[in-house]
Amino acid sequence: MSSRETVLGKIRASIGVSGADEARKTTVAARLEQTPTGVIPARAQLPAAGQLELFCAMAVQFGATVTRVNDYQAVPAEVSTYLRARNLPSEIRMGADERLANASWSSEKNLEVRHGASDGGDLAGVSHAMAGIAETGTLALLSGPANPTTINFLPEHHIVVLKADDIKGDMESVWAMLRKDMGKGVMPRALNLITGPSRSGDIEQTIILGAHGPRALHIVIVD
Amino acid sequence: MELAAKHFKASAAKALVDVQLQKALGNVEKGFIGKRQKAADALPEFDALRDNARDIKNHVLAHLDLYLEEYERNVIASGGTVHWAETAEDARRIVLDICQKAGARTVTKGKSMITEEIALNDHLSANGIEPVETDLGEYIIQLRGEYPSHIIAPAVHLNKEQVEGDFRRVHTHLPEGRDLSEPVALLGEARDVLRQRYFAADVGITGANFLIAETGTSVIVTNEGNGDLTQTLGKVHVVVASIEKIVPTLEDTSQILRVLARSATGQDMSVYTTFSTGPKRTEDPDGPDQYHVVLLDNGRSAMLGTEYQDMLRCIRCGACMNHCPVYHAVGGHAYGSVYPGPMGAVLTPSLNGIEETGQLPNASTFCGRCEAVCPMRIPLPKMMRHWREREFERNLTPLTARYGLKFWAFFAKRPKLYRLAVSFGVPLLSLFGGSSRRFHSLPFARGWTRHRDLPAPEGRTFLQAWAQREALKQEPGQ
Numbered sequence: 001m002s003s004r005e006t007v008l009g010k011i012r013a014s015i016g017v018s019g020a021d022e023a024r025k026t027t028v029a030a031r032l033e034q035t036p037t038g039v040i041p042a043r044a045q046l047p048a049a050g051q052l053e054l055f056c057a058m059a060v061q062f063g064a065t066v067t068r069v070n071d072y073q074a075v076p077a078e079v080s081t082y083l084r085a086r087n088l089p090s091e092i093r094m095g096a097d098e099r100l101a102n103a104s105w106s107s108e109k110n111l112e113v114r115h116g117a118s119d120g121g122d123l124a125g126v127s128h129a130m131a132g133i134a135e136t137g138t139l140a141l142l143s144g145p146a147n148p149t150t151i152n153f154l155p156e157h158h159i160v161v162l163k164a165d166d167i168k169g170d171m172e173s174v175w176a177m178l179r180k181d182m183g184k185g186v187m188p189r190a191l192n193l194i195t196g197p198s199r200s201g202d203i204e205q206t207i208i209l210g211a212h213g214p215r216a217l218h219i220v221i222v223d
Numbered sequence: 224m225e226l227a228a229k230h231f232k233a234s235a236a237k238a239l240v241d242v243q244l245q246k247a248l249g250n251v252e253k254g255f256i257g258k259r260q261k262a263a264d265a266l267p268e269f270d271a272l273r274d275n276a277r278d279i280k281n282h283v284l285a286h287l288d289l290y291l292e293e294y295e296r297n298v299i300a301s302g303g304t305v306h307w308a309e310t311a312e313d314a315r316r317i318v319l320d321i322c323q324k325a326g327a328r329t330v331t332k333g334k335s336m337i338t339e340e341i342a343l344n345d346h347l348s349a350n351g352i353e354p355v356e357t358d359l360g361e362y363i364i365q366l367r368g369e370y371p372s373h374i375i376a377p378a379v380h381l382n383k384e385q386v387e388g389d390f391r392r393v394h395t396h397l398p399e400g401r402d403l404s405e406p407v408a409l410l411g412e413a414r415d416v417l418r419q420r421y422f423a424a425d426v427g428i429t430g431a432n433f434l435i436a437e438t439g440t441s442v443i444v445t446n447e448g449n450g451d452l453t454q455t456l457g458k459v460h461v462v463v464a465s466i467e468k469i470v471p472t473l474e475d476t477s478q479i480l481r482v483l484a485r486s487a488t489g490q491d492m493s494v495y496t497t498f499s500t501g502p503k504r505t506e507d508p509d510g511p512d513q514y515h516v517v518l519l520d521n522g523r524s525a526m527l528g529t530e531y532q533d534m535l536r537c538i539r540c541g542a543c544m545n546h547c548p549v550y551h552a553v554g555g556h557a558y559g560s561v562y563p564g565p566m567g568a569v570l571t572p573s574l575n576g577i578e579e580t581g582q583l584p585n586a587s588t589f590c591g592r593c594e595a596v597c598p599m600r601i602p603l604p605k606m607m608r609h610w611r612e613r614e615f616e617r618n619l620t621p622l623t624a625r626y627g628l629k630f631w632a633f634f635a636k637r638p639k640l641y642r643l644a645v646s647f648g649v650p651l652l653s654l655f656g657g658s659s660r661r662f663h664s665l666p667f668a669r670g671w672t673r674h675r676d677l678p679a680p681e682g683r684t685f686l687q688a689w690a691q692r693e694a695l696k697q698e699p700g701q
Contacts, residue, residue, distance in 0.1 A: 004307040028293065035437070039478065152451070189499070190497060192451070
């Protein structure tokens with residue numbers, strides 16, 4: 001008997017079932033089909049403007065910085081300003097996200113834009129988030145050529161662009177967006193929910209920002 | 224690690240007089256209790272979420288076989304491989320085999336209690352593969368040749384001066400005169416040293432906080448980002464997870480996530496909650512070429528359907544040990560097992576048998592704080608009591624305790640004799656208590672009175688007080 005059959009057999013023996021019970025199968029299939037939501041905190045069940053405001057407040061509370069711009073054309077200048085203000089070299093790493101690609105990067109003459117996955121040599125990376133979650137000020141980022149996962153973790157400064165319309169109240173709304181875009185039961189290779197910059201409390205329970213991931217998280221909301 | 228639970232009493236006695244340890248343990252209360260309370264208070268739905276989290280896991284455990292099959296189907300559909308491991312030995316063999324096939328010389332590791340449970344690092348090292356722990360706390364204890372003393376804060380038993388000493392001892396390529404007096408400098412140094420290790424590693428090994436049946440996804444919840452670098456930069460990603468980590472859907476995951484970080488560190492969300500589904504896809508510029516999941520039983524299936532089943536709801540947040548007065552006093556290493564504190568006092572006997580571990584469920588005052596804060600509402604004191612009963616039934620309880628219980632039972636089973644004895648005993652003890660109404664020293668109980676006084680009984684016995692209360696109730700007009 002394979003390990004698989006042994007483990008499943010032991011589980012069934014302990015629960016006292018056969019594994020062929022139709023009623024149990026129906027129960028499981030129904031839960032997977034209906035995906036009940038359970039308890040949703042009232043905190044983020046607000047009109048869109050309230051969700052945007054809450055998202056900004058929560059993101060700042062958890063250590064991110066937030067700025068708002070009118071359109072994608074204003075993003076490159078905002079990125080340059082961020083780098084200058086922190087005395088960082090005028091270089092970024094970015095994926096192939098169309099919304100970002102269409103912005104006027106050429107207007108920032110001194111800004112070097114490197115494309116593709118990060119090799120660890122980038123001080124700043126720019127990504128586009130799939131959604132924002134107002135309840136906790138959390139960003140949702142998807143893997144793929146548009147936004148390589150390495151950019152989320154290797155650069156010291158992570159600048160994340162987010163469309164105001166993509167700010168939702170809760171995680172559950174993000175699951176609904178994903179199912180609509182990718183189909184039910186289908187996930188990107190990696191979905192990163194990011195809430196603030198990387199941190200550790202492992203030495204004497206003192207929280208320090210900038211552990212292995214970015215030391216700073218800057219969110220640019222496009223209205 | 225070798226199970227040393229039978230030495231709990233001796234280890235605890237040593238821990239109580241260990242000055243460094245006692246200083247470090249002060250950080251447990253400072254670092255966790257107030258933060259958890261604040262986070263819980265800020266969410267009016269917190270207790271309703273706990274109820275639902277409990278119900279979700281109960282539902283999963285009742286249908287675990289079917290959800291595991293669904294999970295496996297979806298991992299395979301997304302291009303991953305599922306390996307079933309009945310025992311720790313099976314899991315070690317499977318992981319080593321994956322590493323060897325990948326030609327691995329070094330592997331990086333995200334923080335994972337399950338790989339501690341199966342002692343994976345020793346097995347890889349013995350076979351010529353170097354495991355590198357990347358979580359800051361895990362990295363520190365790996366340098367020291369120790370094991371975690373806490374399930375989410377592995378190095379909580381250490382002070383910064385000790386960490387500085389370890390870094391100076393091991394990072395000999397760095398200038399001797401560098402300033403490492405503050406935690407921020409220590410973190411920066413670990414970050415730089417480990418950066419190089421991620422890129423050099425062939426395989427990245429992580430645990431999982433959840434396995435989602437609906438999508439075949441593994442989820443890790445971290446703050447440092449080391450788990451993500453581990454699973455993104457290696458050519459092969461191996462997830463080692465025990466079978467009870469299954470949740471049905473993304474929505475169910477969200478319910479439990481809302482209580483996990485709040486209970487653990489008092490955060491609303493941990494910094495990184497990462498959902499991984501299968502290996503790198505055709506168009507992906509990064510991610511692992513292979514994605515393996517090792518599903519470990521190691522005694523858990525035998526807990527199903529028993530009085531210890533509720534323990535399988537545990538999500539390893541650490542709240543029980545953060546709130547445990549015994550843990551605060553002696554720290555995690557005294558328990559002599561991978562899982563310390565109240566959850567360990569229940570789980571360790573379940574996984575390793577009560578013969579060697581009987582002292583752990585006895586290392587509790589039954590104050591009930593662990594159950595009061597458990598996000599999954601696991602009745603930990605009740606289960607520790609069950610283990611004490613199993614221990615007694617099998618004649619494993621120490622002789623003094625057995626005779627003490629027999630002596631008490633002799634009177635308890637003879638109510639008249641019992642009342643007679645206490646009606647003499649109580650006034651007598653009250654008399655001996657003297658004007659301070661306390662005993663500073665008692666025969667047969669010196670261990671107790673060495674550290675505190677025993678209050679002398681005062682007034683009437685409980686039965687006398689009860690009888691009077693009942694009599695008052697009977698009186699008309701009351």
